[in-house]
Amino acid sequence: MRHIRRIIGLHVTSGLSVRLISRALSVPPSTVADYIRRFRAGVLSPSDIRNLNDRQVYAALFPEQGKGHLPGKPLPDFSLIHRELRRKHVTRLLLWEEYREQHPGGYGYTQFCELYRQWSQKISVSMRQVHRAGEKLFVDYSGLTMEIIDPVTGEISRAEILVACLGASGYTYAEASNSQKKENFLASHRRAFEFFGGVPEVIVPDNLKSAVTDANWYDPDLNESYKDMAEHYGAVILPARPARPKDKAKVELSVKLVQRWILARLRHRQFFSLAELNAAIRDLLHDLNRRVIKYLGKSRHELYLELDQPALKPLPRHPYIYRAFKECRVNIDYHIQLEKAFYSVPYQLTGRVVTVRYSETTVEVYHEHTRVAVHRRLYRRGSYSTHKEHMASAHRAYAEWTPSRIIGWGKSYGPQTGALMEKILQVKPHPEMGFRSCMGILRQAKNHDPGEIEAASLRMLELGLCRVKHFKAILTNKTGNAVETATVLVPESHHENVRGQAYYE
DSSP states (O other): OHHHHHHHHIIIIIOOOHHHHHHHHTOOHHHHHHHHHHHHTTSOOHHHHHHSOHHHHHHHHOHHHHHOOOTTSOOOOHHHHHHHTTSTTOOHHHHHHHHHHHOTTSOOHHHHHHHHHHHHHHHOOOOOOOOOTTTEEEEEEOSOOEEEEOTTTOOEEEEEEEEEEETTTOOEEEEEESOSSHHHHHHHHHHHHHHHTSBOSEEEOOOOTTTEEEOOSSSOEEOHHHHHHHHHHTOEEOOOOTTOGGGGHHHHHHHHHHIIIIITTTTTOOOSSHHHHHHHHHHHHHHHHTSEETTTTEEHHHHIIIIIHHHSBOOOSSOOOOOEEEEEEOOTTSEEEETTEEEEOOGGGTTOEEEEEEOSSEEEEEETTEEEEEEEOOOSTTOEEOOGGGSOOTTOSOTTOOHHHHHHHHHTTOHHHHHHHHHHHHHSSSGGGGHHHHHHHHHHHTTSOHHHHHHHHHHHHHHTOOOHHHHHHHHHHTOTTOOOOOOOOOOOSSOTTOOOGGGGO
16 A cells, blocks of 8 residues: 555656656556556545545555456356355365356456355354363364275275364374274274373364264263263363354364375275274374464474463373263162173162163172172173172061062962972072062963963973073963874775785785
């Protein structure tokens, strides 16, 4: 604007030519001629040049920059452009090339983008997010996956790519995992914290099921295992609002960078293990974080050392071990069932609902936020883990649940049913462990005649069976009275093809 005012002033007061003004101010003659031509159009007077501010003078001399549209040039369809830009891999350059194919005399690329920017500002006003150092970690999965080839079978599987970045510096972490399941999702968080060397105050994930069980707009329900991990590291979870990617715009940018500078560069390589793929990602991730951001003049790694690293909370002494959660009701044998195995709790909790936290090696049982039992994890179907201190003593709370009482209930149907109850209690490591099966059989017996129950019990004893499902199947199929008999085929005595005994005498 200083040059514009001096050019117009020399032209009006001194009457110098374009060439002389160009030499005096070291401005190209074409530029001087353009400024003088715009002034001569009569939009402004010399007094206006002196009295108006720079913005007003510039808007009057260059109306196309303020209003945007030039007469005679077709305007792009901005609503269509806005929709198309939401598609994957569609860019403004591609849309501009398509626009110029339809309108060869249309706007250039720079003006095309400026007009779209002015249009888009009218339809949405976004708050610019300011991230404090060490405050937030944004987490999301890349939409692109990578192939992993089994070296033995040749089978191809797809590896998911998790991306995490710190809010203040944009320092980025990426890794491949087998799936987006809770186990892999939480393990990726643990490795991300180790990569950053600390823990942020807030974790901002997307609304995948491994993080959020109910993606409510105002009060989302978090996955219990995810909350457990956050408590272990002393962080809080604040999920992004559903269908609002602007809540995690920082990681959206990091996802784009990972796709562009890492996954795109690895697209022609073959990987035969997850570790091999992650090693390649880690090498390129080092380069990505050290690329200089043009408008800041520093890399993400430099910003991380300056901003986020000093503000992160220290890592806990022990890394997080994945635990799943489940609510179970304590059966009358004071055991809970967890994935086909059984674990004892204090007999006083019979009939109560307890919370179970279990990992690959350990099962912990909580009642009213108090741990009441710890067991080693069992994987064999039907196996039991029973602590002696959990067993009912002479002062058991439910004295009516005794082996003799259950055998007596069985004998009320007949001696065979009583014998079946006694056998079931004998084959268990402890008699009270057979209460569950006995009660299941007696419950099935309520809807059948005593004769059918006795026949089914006898059949169970003959076949050496003790499970409820076998008893139910015998009752349903009515095979309790089935008797295996040998079938003897006796030919007819009088037939033309039968020789008879006399033939051989």
